[in-house]
Amino acid sequence: MEKIYKQCQSCGMPLNKDKKGGGSEKDGTLSKKYCSSCYQNGEFKNPNMSIKEMQKLVDDILKNEIKFPKILRWLAVKQIPKLARWKK
Ligand SMILES: [Zn+2]
Numbered sequence: 001m002e003k004i005y006k007q008c009q010s011c012g013m014p015l016n017k018d019k020k021g022g023g024s025e026k027d028g029t030l031s032k033k034y035c036s037s038c039y040q041n042g043e044f045k046n047p048n049m050s051i052k053e054m055q056k057l058v059d060d061i062l063k064n065e066i067k068f069p070k071i072l073r074w075l076a077v078k079q080i081p082k083l084a085r086w087k088k
Pocket residue numbers: 008009010011012013034035036037038039
């Protein structure tokens with residue numbers, strides 16, 4: 001059985017906060033693993049992105065758009081390398 005993820009396995013955003021409900025696969029079905037800002041039509045939007053770049057992007061969004069306190073941003077950024085996309 002396919003694993004159910006609560007968070008996007010690329011950026012860590014909770015999938016239930018995704019306006020589109022998740023990214024999309026090549027056949028148009030909803031991705032259960034990645035959000036719509038990371039993953040569309042079966043591909044990553046930024047396939048060459050490094051973990052560091054993703055961490056910076058997430059930190060900027062949390063800081064400027066969501067106004068997350070620093071400690072919560074730190075926690076959110078720290079978990080990114082553990083997500084499926086980045087795990088080696
Ligand atoms: Zn994402």
